[in-house]
Amino acid sequence: MLASTFFNILPEVYELAPNQLHELLGVLLLGILAFFFLGKLSIWRHSHGVDGDESNLAAPVAWNILIGDAFHNFVDGILIAAAFLADPWLGLATTIAVIAHEIPQELGDFVILLHAGLSKRRAFVFNAFSSMTSVLGGILGYLALEKLQIYVPYVLMLSAASFLYIALTDLFPVMHKTHQHESALMQAGFIMTGVGMTFLIGHALH
Known part of the structure; x- marks a missing residue:
């Protein structure tokens, strides 16, 4: 995500609107x-729900996750659409970065839904429905931004903000929790590999 932000999104934004x-x-x-x-609001909503009767938590928790995740995925779809409108490679790189983050997040949401008392089938349906909103966001975003190209750099900047926030507040803190030397070296290796691949592929396609 950091590599996509600094090697692809921010340079593309500067090329599209150097005077802004x-x-x-x-x-x-x-x-x-x-x-x-938004993250603070999500934490508050989940904490607020836990204060009630645990036997009646399944529906509120499920709807909280569904609404929050659906909105997040809808925005992701708009950001991906803006990236494709700016440059096909940027769109591809943004899509890959979003998917890489969404897979573990969706798995986490699935586990939370199961823990809240939903069956595996209902939890899967909830997750699938919220994931489909990214397609809706992508279609609507593409149709709207295609006619309003002036706003593409601003939407791309929101995409950069999303990637920076997720990388620095969600991913890095988790990686810092491990104190094993081998794990730290493995993390560093994966990070540098991802950065190098993003740079080389982007450079080759441009």
Whole structure:
């Protein structure tokens, strides 16, 4: 995600709107803050639900996850659409980065739904439905932004904000929890491999 942000998204934004850099950097900051407050809201909603009767938690928890994840996936679809409109390679790189993050997140949501009392079938249906909103966001985003190309750099900046926030607040803290020397070396190897591949493929396609 960091490699895609710095090697692909931010350079593309600068090429599309070199005279709007100050405004776009403001959008980047506002985007990071918005994701922070959305995260706080999600934590509060889950904590608020746990205060009630645990036997009646399945439906509220499921709907909280469904609504939050559906909105997140819908926004991801819009961001991917903006990336494809700017450059096909950027769209592909953004899609790969989003999928790489979404797979473990969706698995985590599935486990939470099971723990809340849903059956495997219902948990799968909930997850599948929320995932499909990314397709809807992608289609609507593409149709809207195709006619409003002026807003593509701003949407790309929100994509950069999303990637930076996820990488620095979700992924890095988890990796810092391990204190084993071998695990740290493996993490460093995977990170450098991902950065190198993103740079080389992007350079070759441009």
